[in-house]
Amino acid sequence: MAAAPAVPLLINLGGSLLGFVATLALIPAFKDHFLAARLFGEDLNKASRRPVPEAQGVISGAVFLIILFCFIPVPFLRCFVEEQCAAFPHDEFVELIGSLLAICCMIFLGFADDVLNLRWRHKLLLPTMASLPLLMVYFTNFGNTTIVVPKPFRLLLGMHLDLGILYYVYMGMLAVFCTNAINILAGINGIEAGQSLVIAASIIVFNMVELNGDYRDDHIFSLYFMIPFFFTTLGLFYHNWYPSRVFVGDTFCYFAGMTFAVVGILGHFSKTMLLFFIPQLLNFLYSLPQLFHVIPCPRHRLPRLNPSTGKLEMSYSKFKTKSLSALGTNILKAVKILHIVDVRSGTDEDGEYTECNNMTLINFVIKLIGPTHERNLTLLLLLIQVLGSMIAFSIRYQLVRLFYDV
Amino acid sequence: MAAAPAVPLLINLGGSLLGFVATLALIPAFKDHFLAARLFGEDLNKASRRPVPEAQGVISGAVFLIILFCFIPVPFLRCFVEEQCAAFPHDEFVELIGSLLAICCMIFLGFADDVLNLRWRHKLLLPTMASLPLLMVYFTNFGNTTIVVPKPFRLLLGMHLDLGDYRDDHIFSLYFMIPFFFTTLGLFYHNWYPSRVFVGDTFCYFAGMTFAVVGILGHFSKTMLLFFIPQLLNFLYSLPQLFHVIPCPRHRLPRLNPSTGKLEMSYSKFKTKSLSALGTNILKAVKILHIVDVRSGTDEDGEYTECNNMTLINFVIKLIGPTHERNLTLLLLLIQVLGSMIAFSIRYQLVRLFYDV
Numbered sequence: 001m002a003a004a005p006a007v008p009l010l011i012n013l014g015g016s017l018l019g020f021v022a023t024l025a026l027i028p029a030f031k032d033h034f035l036a037a038r039l040f041g042e043d044l045n046k047a048s049r050r051p052v053p054e055a056q057g058v059i060s061g062a063v064f065l066i067i068l069f070c071f072i073p074v075p076f077l078r079c080f081v082e083e084q085c086a087a088f089p090h091d092e093f094v095e096l097i098g099s100l101l102a103i104c105c106m107i108f109l110g111f112a113d114d115v116l117n118l119r120w121r122h123k124l125l126l127p128t129m130a131s132l133p134l135l136m137v138y139f140t141n142f143g144n145t146t147i148v149v150p151k152p153f154r155l156l157l158g159m160h161l162d163l164g165i166l167y168y169v170y171m172g173m174l175a176v177f178c179t180n181a182i183n184i185l186a187g188i189n190g191i192e193a194g195q196s197l198v199i200a201a202s203i204i205v206f207n208m209v210e211l212n213g214d215y216r217d218d219h220i221f222s223l224y225f226m227i228p229f230f231f232t233t234l235g236l237f238y239h240n241w242y243p244s245r246v247f248v249g250d251t252f253c254y255f256a257g258m259t260f261a262v263v264g265i266l267g268h269f270s271k272t273m274l275l276f277f278i279p280q281l282l283n284f285l286y287s288l289p290q291l292f293h294v295i296p297c298p299r300h301r302l303p304r305l306n307p308s309t310g311k312l313e314m315s316y317s318k319f320k321t322k323s324l325s326a327l328g329t330n331i332l333k334a335v336k337i338l339h340i341v342d343v344r345s346g347t348d349e350d351g352e353y354t355e356c357n358n359m360t361l362i363n364f365v366i367k368l369i370g371p372t373h374e375r376n377l378t379l380l381l382l383l384i385q386v387l388g389s390m391i392a393f394s395i396r397y398q399l400v401r402l403f404y405d406v
Numbered sequence: 407m408a409a410a411p412a413v414p415l416l417i418n419l420g421g422s423l424l425g426f427v428a429t430l431a432l433i434p435a436f437k438d439h440f441l442a443a444r445l446f447g448e449d450l451n452k453a454s455r456r457p458v459p460e461a462q463g464v465i466s467g468a469v470f471l472i473i474l475f476c477f478i479p480v481p482f483l484r485c486f487v488e489e490q491c492a493a494f495p496h497d498e499f500v501e502l503i504g505s506l507l508a509i510c511c512m513i514f515l516g517f518a519d520d521v522l523n524l525r526w527r528h529k530l531l532l533p534t535m536a537s538l539p540l541l542m543v544y545f546t547n548f549g550n551t552t553i554v555v556p557k558p559f560r561l562l563l564g565m566h567l568d569l570g571d572y573r574d575d576h577i578f579s580l581y582f583m584i585p586f587f588f589t590t591l592g593l594f595y596h597n598w599y600p601s602r603v604f605v606g607d608t609f610c611y612f613a614g615m616t617f618a619v620v621g622i623l624g625h626f627s628k629t630m631l632l633f634f635i636p637q638l639l640n641f642l643y644s645l646p647q648l649f650h651v652i653p654c655p656r657h658r659l660p661r662l663n664p665s666t667g668k669l670e671m672s673y674s675k676f677k678t679k680s681l682s683a684l685g686t687n688i689l690k691a692v693k694i695l696h697i698v699d700v701r702s703g704t705d706e707d708g709e710y711t712e713c714n715n716m717t718l719i720n721f722v723i724k725l726i727g728p729t730h731e732r733n734l735t736l737l738l739l740l741i742q743v744l745g746s747m748i749a750f751s752i753r754y755q756l757v758r759l760f761y762d763v
Contacts (some may be wrong), residue, residue, distance in 0.1 A: 038444055
């Protein structure tokens with residue numbers, strides 16, 4: 001493809017702007033349906049206990065799908081209108097449809113999770129199932145499971161390494177990771193949609209820079225998804241920003257995670273994409289002891305409102321000191337010495353207890369800067385997300401020379 | 407494709423049997439989740455008002471999707487394993503994925519309808535949106551909107567070329583119909599009288615889209631519509647109520663007579679004066695033709711008219727009298743089988759009147 005597909009990209013942008021307006025309008029329009037269906041939550045960090053419609057990611061997701069359904073023939077019009085194709089590019093068409101299948105399935109399963117309150121193990125199974133079409137398309141279109149080995153490992157592993165089936169495991173895990181990583185960096189108004197907007201914008205910038213490179217088609221493909229995702233999420237963010245009038249739901253986290261995984265895999269830039277997930281990775285690593293229940297993990301780990309100051313403070317996990325395993329006790333000792341977790345002990349009517357702050361990035365930020373107003377806290381975390389993307393770009397374009405020949 | 411694809415079809419069958427077992431097991435397993443989500447209904451024709459889980463079509467639909475996701479590469483393995491393909495049949499692959507996209511979207515929107523109780527106009531919009539991928543795939547793969555003109559019209563319209571080999575189309579259809587049959591069988595086991603679960607609008611959307619997909623991409627939509635004869639008759643009979651020319655209540659299902667334990671016709675009751683001229687004439691006509699039971703009377707609100715709700719089910723009760731629910735369903739399923747037999751005789755016998763076969 002010699003010339004940039006300016007026309008399809010412009011049509012995609014136009015459709016995405018319509019999608020922004022549609023999402024903006026549809027969310028308040030369906031409010032009563034969600035309340036009647038009892039799909040609402042309460043904002044635990046507000047004094048009022050007004051019901052807040054949940055799972056609104058289903059609306060932005062449905063709008064996203066409709067835009068892209070209508071867009072399906074657009075990149076291929078040149079084949080019909082001016083007969084500019086030697087042969088119809090079926091493999092590109094398959095990628096488009098296969099990606100939409102994975103994303104559509106994910107939105108569906110995500111919405112089913114929000115409605116039926118499925119268990120945690122399902123949160124790992126569902127993205128895996130929804131990625132199947134993606135893996136099948138990859139297998140059929142590319143089937144390439146060879147990676148270029150980073151420089152430091154070349155003496156050991158050689159220049160190229162064929163991962164075989166492990167490559168497919170990696171791709172399957174990518175969707176599971178992206179969906180859940182966004183899902184656990186959550187709990188303050190606007191953070192889930194906000195972090196996704198920053199990641200999407202970063203990917204869009206990356207794609208635009210790479211339009212001049214050797215893999216232009218991959219990046220155009222990615223833009224076809226990222227632009228509508230950005231604008232429909234922007235419509236959702238408008239209603240979800242502090243103070244939230246709606247919540248995005250697990251539906252949104254699944255939808256976002258799968259869309260990122262799709263463009264990363266079929267666009268062949270999954271490592272760069274993961275660089276944009278640095279804050280999510282840090283949050284995930286910091287959360288590990290609680291995720292594996294080595295340290296007790298309460299249902300909600302979001303920061304806690306102090307009603308008298310109106311600011312958010314760290315939330316704590318409280319448990320009997322004796323109930324901790326040897327591993328748990330050692331971890332607590334280590335994080336206390338490193339000053340990365342606030343650990344306190346005491347005695348009450350039940351006996352000796354220990355408390356530590358819930359190990360999330362949000363709580364860690366409060367630990368560093370003290371109690372903060374919710375809006376400022378979210379803004380700060382979004383700033384961290386932007387900084388993370390800037391670091392990602394410098395790694396990708398500078399430090400990369402240490403690992404690969406570019 | 408010279409030889410019949412025995413291996414892919416057998417794998418499809420095997421996966422479908424697994425799907426049958428999975429659906430059978432998952433429906434009771436998720437019962438509490440549905441009740442907690444308040445996705446339940448009441449059986450209006452039973453004395454007990456026990457909550458019955460609804461929207462179970464979402465479970466059989468999800469199992470169907472998983473079977474087919476795993477099945478995606480199977481018809482194409484011959485290209486990788488033995489390199490039996492000149493070039494990879496991308497257009498067939500596109501049809502498979504595009505069909506799954508339409509069906510997946512339909513199950514999703516159908517489930518959203520069951521959860522959010524969307525309005526009637528959405529019941530027309532949602533399937534249209536979900537078919538978009540199907541239309542795009544058709545447009546791209548075939549771009550062929552030529553039909554074969556039925557004989558009586560050929561002098562007028564001329565003759566068009568029909569398409570080539572049909573075998574691949576029917577294999578494609580089997581890849582979808584076999585899993586659909588077995589997952590629906592699993593659902594049917596729990597839904598048969600007396601229903602422990604209800605299928606929901608989700609199921610109706612799912613079924614309808616799956617049939618449409620195979621009919622369109624398999625190029626046998628006219629034959630497929632022949633299998634819908636009872637549904638067509640029910641639709642035609644319902645038209646006056648669907649367009650609200652005759653008042654249409656929320657539920658038109660037959661009504662239980664608690665003393666006999668049998669189902670009787672349900673009626674739509676309205677003030678005689680409130681009917682339009684068109685409505686009055688339609689009622690006169692159907693009364694004369696004896697296809698609707700029309701009664702009049704006077705009560706404290708004034709003069710009223712009653713007619714049985716115009717559904718095929720009520721019509722069967724009109725013909726044979728009050729019937730036990732199980733027998734009524736069996737009879738309607740028998741009518742469906744008869745309809746299919748008529749469809750086959752039309753397709754293979756009478757078709758000679760319309761086309762050269």
